[in-house]
């Protein structure tokens with residue numbers, strides 16, 4: 065059993081670029097996780113496509 069580090073990802077609205085959600089996931093399963101997702105954007109006030117962007121924690 066590998067001790068995977070969790071990777072943080074920010075979901076941004078593709079229309080207004082507002083960060084909608086922050087999630088963490090296991091890097092080992094990166095391929096199985098969606099890179100796009102439909103979410104409700106409060107700013108656009110509609111369902112938008114959000115794109116995942118990995119966020120690295122700086123030192």
Ligand SMILES: [Zn+2]
Pocket residue numbers: 077078079080081082105106107108109112
């Ligand atoms: Zn938006």
